[in-house]
Amino acid sequence: xxxxxxxxxxxxxxxxxxxxxxxxxxxxxxxxxxxxxxxxxxxxxxxxxxxxxxxxxxxxxxxxxxxxxxxxxxxxxxxxxxxxx
Numbered sequence: 001x002x003x004x005x006x007x008x009x010x011x012x013x014x015x016x017x018x019x020x021x022x023x024x025x026x027x028x029x030x031x032x033x034x035x036x037x038x039x040x041x042x043x044x045x046x047x048x049x050x051x052x053x054x055x056x057x058x059x060x061x062x063x064x065x066x067x068x069x070x071x072x073x074x075x076x077x078x079x080x081x082x083x084x085x
Contacts, residue, residue: 036065
């Protein structure tokens with residue numbers, strides 16, 4: 001399923017974003033907002049933003065959005081690191 005959002009021209013024209021960058025900026029800002037609210041996972045939000053993982057994580061930091069990192073993920077990371085020795 002995909003979703004089409006219609007944005008009136010007056011909003012596009014008044015936005016403080018160059019029109020050529022508006023679509024990509026909108027994808028990114030929606031992705032950051034959905035992730036911050038816990039609506040989208042990191043992977044889903046990153047995919048929506050069309051950014052690579054590290055650029056997306058930098059974007060979270062720039063906006064002061066804490067990464068959702070749970071104890072189960074920490075345990076997985078520790079187990080992975082232990083197996084790399």
